[in-house]
Amino acid sequence: MANYSNRITPNDQAAGLRRIMAKPGPRVLSVLSASSTQAQQRLITNLAASMVNQGSEVLVMHASEHTLAHHYELDQSPTLLDVVADKHSLAQAIKTTAHGFSSVKLMHKNLLNKASDDHTASQLNLMFNQLSQQYNIVLVDTMLNSANVLPLHKLNESEIIIQLSRKPESITEAYSLIKQVCSELGRRSFGIIVDDSTDAQAQIVFGNIAQVAKRFMQIELEFFGAIPADSHLSRASKLGRTVIDAFPLAIASTALKQIAQRLDYKHDNIFNNKQAQLS
Numbered sequence: 527m528a529n530y531s532n533r534i535t536p537n538d539q540a541a542g543l544r545r546i547m548a549k550p551g552p553r554v555l556s557v558l559s560a561s562s563t564q565a566q567q568r569l570i571t572n573l574a575a576s577m578v579n580q581g582s583e584v585l586v587m588h589a590s591e592h593t594l595a596h597h598y599e600l601d602q603s604p605t606l607l608d609v610v611a612d613k614h615s616l617a618q619a620i621k622t623t624a625h626g627f628s629s630v631k632l633m634h635k636n637l638l639n640k641a642s643d644d645h646t647a648s649q650l651n652l653m654f655n656q657l658s659q660q661y662n663i664v665l666v667d668t669m670l671n672s673a674n675v676l677p678l679h680k681l682n683e684s685e686i687i688i689q690l691s692r693k694p695e696s697i698t699e700a701y702s703l704i705k706q707v708c709s710e711l712g713r714r715s716f717g718i719i720v721d722d723s724t725d726a727q728a729q730i731v732f733g734n735i736a737q738v739a740k741r742f743m744q745i746e747l748e749f750f751g752a753i754p755a756d757s758h759l760s761r762a763s764k765l766g767r768t769v770i771d772a773f774p775l776a777i778a779s780t781a782l783k784q785i786a787q788r789l790d791y792k793h794d795n796i797f798n799n800k801q802a803q804l805s
Contacts, residue, residue, distance in 0.1 A: 552658045554684035555789060556666040556676055559592075560700035561691045561721050566590075567597040568759060569689055569719065569782075570667050571625060575768040576786035578626040582662040586623075587654075589632035589668040589677050591639070598629035598667070606657075607633040607642075610649045616657070625768055628661070632677060639672045651679050663790060674706040687717040687750065692731050701735060705743070713745050719785060720752045728752030751785040754778055 559566035574584045588595050595601060599621050604614035621629045632638075632654075642650065658664045658680070668676055676682050686707065690700040704716055718735065720728035729749070736747040753759075756778035762769040770779045 552661050552664050553789070554658060554664045554666065554680060555687055555717075556668050556681045556684065557687050557689055558669065558703050559689045560696045560703060561689050563590075563592045563594075564763075565691075565721050566667060566689055567593050568763060569721075569753070570665050571597060572768045572770055572782045573786050573789065574627040574663075574665055575625040576770055576783050577663050577790050579770070579783075580786065580790055582790055583660070584627040584663045584665065585620075585658065585661040586627055586629045587632055587664060587666045587668075588629065589638065589666055589681075591635045592669055593667050595631055598631075599623045600629055600631045603631055605631045605633045606653055607637065607646075607650060610646060610653055616653075620657075625771070630657070638669075638677055654678055655680055670703065670706055674710045682711055685717060686714070687719060689719045689721060690731070690735075691721040692723050692727060697731065697735060701738060704739060704745070704747075708743055708745065713743065715746045715748060717748045717750045717789075719750050722755045723752050724754055725752045750788050751781060753781050753785070 557566060557570055570586055574586050577584045586598050588598050588600055595603070603621055604619045606616075606619060608614045609616050609619050619630050623629050632650075666676075666681060668681065671677055676686075688700045688703055690696045700718075707716075708714065716739075718732050720731050723731065728751070732747065732749045736749075739745050739747055754777050756769070756776055758773040758776035759769050759778050762772040765772055769776055770782060773779055
């Protein structure tokens with residue numbers, strides 16, 4: 527079993543601390559879907575590509591039984607768990623995708639709901655924490671495990687975004703996800719992104735679910751944006767490209783770029799100031 531703490535010298539630790547202090551820490555965003563798995567993968571890929579275009583270093587981590595690793599060009603790639611077990615190097619596990627962001631797989635799907643021993647879990651968390659420091663943004667395609675939590679401690683401590691649509695069953699599923707997480711981790715906030723809707727329609731959906739969450743769980747939700755129904759999304763997917771690359775003037779592209787700006791700490795203040803000036 528690899529022991530990463532033994533490989534870090536005092537000089538390495540000092541240099542690492544200076545790097546961390548010199549810039550904001552990475553923003554780690556886990557995306558849970560109450561919509562389709564296809565929509566989840568499409569959202570993460572397009573957000574990551576948008577953030578890269580905005581000048582950020584982005585890592586996407588695949589950690590879900592439901593979505594397909596090949597969307598992040600990780601079909602035959604070793605996992606972080608393989609690296610911890612000394613089966614592969616970290617360089618072999620990380621891929622640079624055609625879209626410009628890096629990607630990595632946490633572990634193979636059949637292991638996501640199996641408990642790791644304490645030492646392995648500790649080493650896996652340490653590796654992820656060290657890896658994430660190399661990026662501005664980490665987007666995680668993930669799900670709740672059988673214990674109703676995310677697969678790494680860092681993910682449970684970081685931001686969680688719920689993606690949903692206007693369909694009643696999707697709204698119900700989103701509320702259920704929020705309840706499950708809060709039942710295990712306590713009260714916390716969640717971000718909300720609404721699919722297949724105009725901004726006005728999404729605001730209604732958000733207002734309803736936010737009101738229920740506030741009333742019955744005393745938690746706050748944050749609205750990050752709406753992704754409109756747009757045939758350019760599926761057309762871009764068939765081409766194997768992001769919609770922002772294939773159809774940059776499409777309404778979905780504009781919406782995704784705005785959401786990416788809100789989520790990217792480097793651009794969030796600039797974006798908010800522009801919005802305030804327009805209002």
